Each structure stands twice: as structure tokens, then as C-alpha cells.
Amino acid sequence: MATCPLTRIRLSDIAQYDGAPSGSYVRAVEALSGSLMRHNAVIIELGNEDTALMRCGLEAARLYFRSRAQQSAGKGSRGVYMYRAGRAFEDWDSSPPCMADVFRCMGKAARSALCAIARHLRLRSDVFNHLLDDTPLPANEVSSSILVATYSHSSFQNGKGAIGGGKPAMNGEIEKGLLTLLSSDTPGLQVSVTPMATGTWQMVGQHPGDLLLLTGKALSHATAGLRPSALYRASPEYSLGVNGGGRSSLAFRLMPQGNAILDCSPIAAAGHVIPQSYVPVSVSQFMDDLSAEEDILGSQSDNTYVAQNNLNKEATLRSVLSDSLSGSFLEDAMVVSCGHSFGGLMLRRVIETARCTLCSAEVETGSLIPNLALRAAAAAVKHEDDRRLFHNAALRKRRKEVGDQTDSIRRPSKENGDADDGFNRGVQYPFSVNEKVVIKGNRRTPEKFVGKEAVITSQCLNGWYLLKIIGTGENVRLQYRSLSKLLNSAAIEDRCPALPIHNNSS
Template sequence: MRHNAAVIELGADDAALLRCGVEASRLYFRSRAQLGAGKGSRGVYMYRAGRALEDWDSSPPCMADVFRCMGKVARVALSAIARHLRLRRDVFSHLLDDTPLPANEVSSSVLLAAYTNASLQNGKGAIGGGKPGINGEVEKGLLTLISSDSPGIQVCDPNGRWYLADSGSAPGDLLLLTGKALSHATAGLRPAASYKAAPDYSSGVNSGGRTSLAFRLMPQGNAILDCSPIAAAGHVIPQSYVPISVSQFMDDLSAEEDVLCNHSDSAFVPQINLNKDPSLRSVLSDPLSGAFLEDAMVVSCGHSFGGLMLRRVIESSRCTLCNAEIETRSLVPNLALRAAAAAVKLEDDRRLFHNATIRKRRKELGDQMDPSRRPNRENGDVGDDGINRGVQYPFSVNEKVMIKGNRRTPEKFVGKEAVITSQCLNGWYLLKIIGSGENVRLQYRSLRKI
């Protein structure tokens, strides 16, 4: 794991099962290509345990058996990583699905079968289904296990060099990669691996294409990523690693990906151009998220970072401004920068409050002059508590709702009744599931009134 990846050699039975699954996936994608069901040079099939299969939903054989096999290996590997960090073997168990999976519940983890018969552009898309990062892909979940019929995945080591990680693996072996969620749960002690398809290997053996099975061990959406066990074991935790729900963590990663995808595929290093007279706010804010540097830390090279950029520097152990290697355990809080950021943020908040007050007064004067513009209680514009509820906040606290779900809603909560316990930012609510008592954070779009 010194190079952010490891090859796992399985026993004879499990290795034979994986070889069978890879070969079955290859035949599945070839048959679909011949029938014209899949266009292009790439095919991806996703299997998730517990998901009901429709009559028209064909799948490669052995997917359920491969899912169970790779899921067992992923849990054992996660326990081994926990022991390496002087933690209990089951310290991450609260993040995972129950085993066995309860009836009518869909697993958070996913198995991807991918087939490519041509070289991928820029060496990206090593597995399929993931968004490329600055240098390839970075897994969002806890662990990723990959089994393929030929080598072809490069991994970036801590020194920034790319190497062929599965060059010594045989058919039936597994390549283990760590993800962003595990990196946060371990306070950066187990950084996420960056990987990409090797251009020389992506076409497979004898140019017949490359088939791979990738198992992504994902945490449950309503779980909490907490680093307190790491601190209890005696490790130093940077202030940027705070407890956060898995759903919020994944939303932040998606927002970060959207920012990075707006730039070119070349390495993007956010730097401040002093020749353009930057504003004080730009100097005191994170270039990725725009948040003020209230958690600013000084790294060993002398530069200071906070927010998402601080997390990126810790994970890569390299400064994004001067490219110098840094020691993550030698981080020191930048108290002066934090105080300056807090002061500017306070001024911004005062300015926003002042502008909001002026707009409110103007609106009240306009309503007094024009009665037709007054809010209508019957249409639900104003609640009984006098609060004007906009489109993003159509529900109130203690209101009973039905979870209709969307693409971000865990499937086990769809169709359940819940009670809103609190209101969050940007149209998000914290709910308690009626019956099970579970807490989940969902947006207003996935809810409807009962």
C-alpha cells in the first residue's frame, strides 16, 4: 500500500469464479455488439445486490456470485487496513450494508462490468462509470477491487509517478485501490488512489479488447464519516477532517468534480496571479470551493491552504503551488490568515444582511402601494409562523412527508414516510424515518406532502 495500490491473490475457488465472471462478461458484451444493442467500442453493465431485475433486463452470468465474492474480499481488506492503523477490525462496519442484506433493501455497493476494444482517449476511464479527475480517476467510495483479463491500469504513487499497478497480476487476481471516503474516515492516513487506463494496454490481449470487473465498496448514504477512532488511536487529525454525512460528502465531491471538469484536461494548478491585482476575498478563499480559509494550515514549504484544496494537498502530500513534497504531520494552523478570513467573512455577512434588509423594505413598500402583490396565505406563500417559504422550502419542521426519491436518494428510503426534524441550507431537510427511526438528509425535490 506504499504506492496506493495492492494486488490480492485469491484462493483457487474464488480465482476460478472471477475468471468465469470476466469471461462471461466478455461474451455478454460481444453478443450485444453483434445484436446491435450496444453502439461504440465500450460497454458498461452495473449490478447492485437487492435490485429487482425486470424481464427485459439481461445481465452477464455469475454477477450475484461475483458480487458476494468481491464484497467478502473488500470487507477483509478494510479490516486489514483498520488493523494497520491500530484500530479495531470492525471500526468501519457501521458504514457498510448489513450482511446478509435485508429483504427489499438495495446494496450501497456496486459491481461494474466493463468492456473496451479500443484505446481510450488520454488514458482515462480505467473502469468506466466514473468521472476523470485531474490525472485520471479518483474513486469516491471506500475501496475498489478490479479483476481483468489483462493488465492495463496505471496508479499514481506518492511521488507523482505513474506505474502499471497490475503488471504482475494473473487472471483471477484483484487490484485493490483506496477511495475518497476511506481517506476522510482515516483523516488522510490512507489517501485515495488516482488511476487511469494505460494507453499501451487498454486494447487488451491480441487487440481483442479488455474486460474488467470492478467492485466498489460504498458507504451507506445516511452514515457519518467520523475520524474520532483515528484520534483515539493516537493519530494527529487535521482540523479539516470534521464529521460529515456520507450524502453531504458525496455532494461535495460532485461539486468539486464539476469545478475541475470545467477546466482543460491538462493539470490545473490554481494559483493567484499577482499581476492582475487580486481581490482580498480571492486571496482569503479556497480556489476550489470559494469558502473562506477559516481552517488555513501552513505546510512545510511555507504555503497555506484550507477547504477542499487543503484536503487535496494532504491526500497528494505535495504542494499545488510549488510542487514540493510536504509532510502532512507537520501542518501548523495559520492563525493570522484565519483571523483575516473570519474578519472579511464577517464584513461580507454584514453587507449581505444590510442589502437584504433594504430589499425587504423596498418589497414591503411595493406591497403597500400595490395590494395585488401581497403574499397569499391560501396559496401557501406565507406559513402560520409568518415565514415566507420559497420554492426551495415547501415543507415545515414536524411535517409528515413521503419520500418519492431521485437519483441521489438511497433506494431503501424510497416510499417510506418520514417526519422533518430540521431545515438545512439550499432546500435540504433532515428527516426521521417513521418505523425504523433512522435519520437521513434529503432535498425538497425528493419529498412530497402526504
């Protein structure tokens, strides 16, 4: 299998600093974005100290899981450990060494790459900062991002070798967050050359200590599809590692905060085309929708899944009338000597290289002809988009004004204990600790818990609760949508002592 020609970028070249941008920074940003546009992936080269830290983390993860496997022989050859900064460790918790240092190192690289992506899209480098955790974290706050250490001595076939600890797709793995950084002590990681396509895998030439940067679903939505999500997997040929010694991997998933809003307005303000489907959505709702989609896709056959992807990849009117590099409409479209038409940054590239990017034919730069029909069509669609964006902005402003007025009216009643019924809501917590509820269930609720009464013992992230089943004493973690209040919930005060609130991260 051919090796994917991913660009290698030094982290020091894209690190943020005060002052005017240097030539090395500009070149690194262009190279990083070019590799992401072609493959949705790029290799980040760390400095000597950070490289040594990554190698130490990989070796620590390998020894940690091997020691656990020896203590519990016969319980499987795969291990997963998830580290989240700010999480309070219990007495029985154990983790591979130096996970906190690896978390900081990979987090620094992910944030630098995110800033470089924003700069290439003609945005402020901090445009996505409102989606991220504060640095450093405030006291008693748990990070949204997560570091996943994995070790496997078994095959990665049939999608069972999830590298990042997430839920694998049909023929690979796709992340929900903004960016994912992967490091492995053995070769064999593959990326899909065409976004979300199967059967076009290419090997990544990655050395131990390097970081493979991949784009996720949340970043794809925040950039209106300009940075599509990547599809990746571990090659079955390399699933056992070198000489059958297994594979240890570290995956850092840069995740947005659950109460943040994914909004494409900065992308529109920069002049990019915003398809109508990219509407503002809360991160918690976005993640819930992705989970529901995964459940649906998981019940379909591979053939149906591939057919749907092929259908979704058909060219749209806006994609035909837009520059593939900048996203701007082709109001300056020119016909080159081979018959193809270009505009914007792609036209500049064709002129500089004197070669068509579609058919690779040599182009006579002195014989360019304006494509008046394409220009007129692009101008007409741009005019309609501008009208729609203006209308949507005015509509959002009116809705915000109505919401503010409603909040001012509801605030006194909420102080008296009345519940909010949905205006401007993000993550919902309709139940309180020590409250008695009945489990009504949903698609992901185990059947044995449906209809049981339980007591809420603690509140978790993103609308999830930890409950104790009345009668059996079992603990279960469920989301608020699968729970229902009881009319006699006040009686629980006499039956259950008060329990402290724990903001669990799991």
C-alpha cells in the same frame, strides 16, 4: 514503462478469524499497509476456487457485451453493466452470468482488507462496520456497494476509458468510496506512484484472477488522510487488449451507506494527528460535495489542475512534526549521522536497517542525538491540538444535547405532518410519491426540463426521485435540490392515480 512493485497478499492471510493473531496475519497486515502507504494499492491473491470464479466472471462479461454488440451493431464498442445486490430485477433486465457470486467474493475480500487496514492503524477491526451494509442484507434492502462489469474495444485515451464505470479524473480515475477492487483479463492497469500526481504512472503486474486493491475518497476522510485515495487508469498501450481483442474488467466498489457519518474520532482516540479540515460529515453530503468538485475540475484545464495539486502537496507544519508511518508527533525526535531527524516507527525502521530513508545514506546507530528543538515544537503543536480536540468534543456534545431537546419538542409536531427543517438531517426526502412539483433545476439538470411541471412516481436513494413530465410523459431522475413544491399540489390527487413506491438503486 517500469512495473510498479506492488506487494502481493493472499486473501487467506488477512481473513478474519477468532483467537490470537498468527504470525502470517501480522506479517500480511504489515505488508498490505506498507504497500498502501507507498502506492495506495496492493495485489490481493485469491484461492483457487475464487480465482476460477473471477476468470469465469471476466469471460462471462466479455461474451455478454460481445453478444449485445452483435445485436446492436454500430452503436459503439463499449459496454457497462452495474450489479447491485438486493435490486429487484425487471422483466426486461439481463445481466452477465454469475454476477451475484462475483459480488459476494469481491465483497468478502474488500471487507477483509478494510479490517486489516483498521488493525494497522491501531483500531478495532470492526471500527468501519457502521459505515457498511449489514451482512447478509435485510429483506427489501439494496446494497450501497456496486459491482461494475465493463468491456471496451476502443482507446482509453483522454480519460474516456473509465474502468470502474465511475467518473474519470483529468488523467486517470479516482473512486469516491472506501475501497475498490479491480480485476481485468488483460494487463495494462497503471497506478500513480505519488498520490494524486500525474506523469508518474507505473504498470501493475496483475494476473487474471488477481484483485488490485485501491483506496478511495471516503476512506481517506474516515482515516484523516492516513490512507489517501489512489489514482489509476488503463494504459493507452494496452487499451485494445491482447491481439486487439478488447478488455473486460470487473470493479467492486465498497461504498458506505448514504445515512452514515464519516467521523475521525476513532483515529484521534488512537493517538493520530487529525487535521482541522477533517470534520464529521454525512456520507450523502460528502458524495454531493465530491460531485460538485468533479464538475468544477472538469471545466478547468490540465495545467490548472496540476498546479493546484502541486500547491496542495506542499509540506504542512503538522506533516513535518509527525511520524510519516504512525502519524504521532515527533516527541522522541533524534538526529541521525546524515543530519536528518526521525521519530516513532520511522526511527525504529532507520535503526533496524541502518540506513536513512530520505537520502539512503548509511546511518551510525550508535551516534544518535536528541533533536530538542524539534521535540519542543512537536510538543507545543500537540498541546494545541489536544486543546482544540477537547473543545470540539465539548462543542459537539452541547450541540447533540440541544439537538436531542429539539427533537423531543418537534416529535409531536412531526407526527401531525409538520416537516423537519434541518436538525440532525441526513438524506432528505422533502417530497412524497404522487406529489406535483416544478423543476427549478441546477447545474446538472438538462435545460429542456427546467420550468416543467412533473409528478413524482418513485423515491430513489440519497435524496433522488423519479419523475414523469406532465404533458410529454417523459421520465427523468432528479435530486430534491432541483425540485420545488407547488401550492396547488393537492390537486394532483384528482389527476393521477396512486403509484407504488419503488426504492430504485440506480
